[in-house]
Amino acid sequence: MNNLENETKQWLGLPLNLLWGYVAIALFMTGDGFELAFLSKYITDLGFTEAQSSSAFAVYGFAAALAAWISGVLAEIITPRKAMLLGFVMWCVFHVLFLVFGLGGKNYFFIMLFYGIRGFAYPLFLYSFIVMIVQNVKSTQISPSMGWFWTTYSVGIGVFGSFIPSLT
Structure with a gap:
């Protein structure tokens, strides 16, 4: 898994061997941002x-804070x-259970x-990816790689996660 001996291909500091992880972070956080826009009122x-x-x-x-720590x-x-x-x-399993039995069943x-x-689940995904970054890029690439992590996180929750609900 760890190919630090080989030069990791990158684009503006983005390690291309981890590209799909960054895309997944953006998608995950888009969903979180979308949810934050309307869930409280819906409840x-x-x-x-x-x-x-x-x-x-x-x-x-x-739960998210506890999972981030763990x-x-x-x-x-x-x-x-x-x-x-x-x-x-x-996240998938407990999201469905939350939708069906929690919200759908109006069961507090x-x-x-x-x-x-479900709040415990998403940091397992997100912050485990940080470990993957550290294990799969050269030490000189960790800072720009982490910059990309926070960029995709922010674009997901702050840009797409806020913009998409404005369309619906």
Whole structure:
């Protein structure tokens, strides 16, 4: 996996061997930005209080913070690719459960449970990719590679994640 002996091909500091990971980060964060634009209001429109809606986001944020702390260690133990796959699969499964049983069933317990677990899943994907970056680029390429990580993250959540809801 680690080909540091060979010069990693890059474009403006973007390691091309990790291109699809960067695309995935942008897509993941676009979804997060899209969701942030309307989910709180949707939860209150279902009949829950603003405090309940805020609590769901607080649980999500706490789970995401916990996963961010754990993700690097987990990526080192099971490999970044496996940690990313685990995060992606968990996110998909718990997103469906959140939509069907939480929001679809108007069940606050399931909203909290499944949205919280889903909040745990996405940092596993995102921050395990950082470990993959560090393991797959030369030390002189880490800074620009991390710059691209934060660029794709920001373009996803801040640009596309905010712009797409304005079209719908």
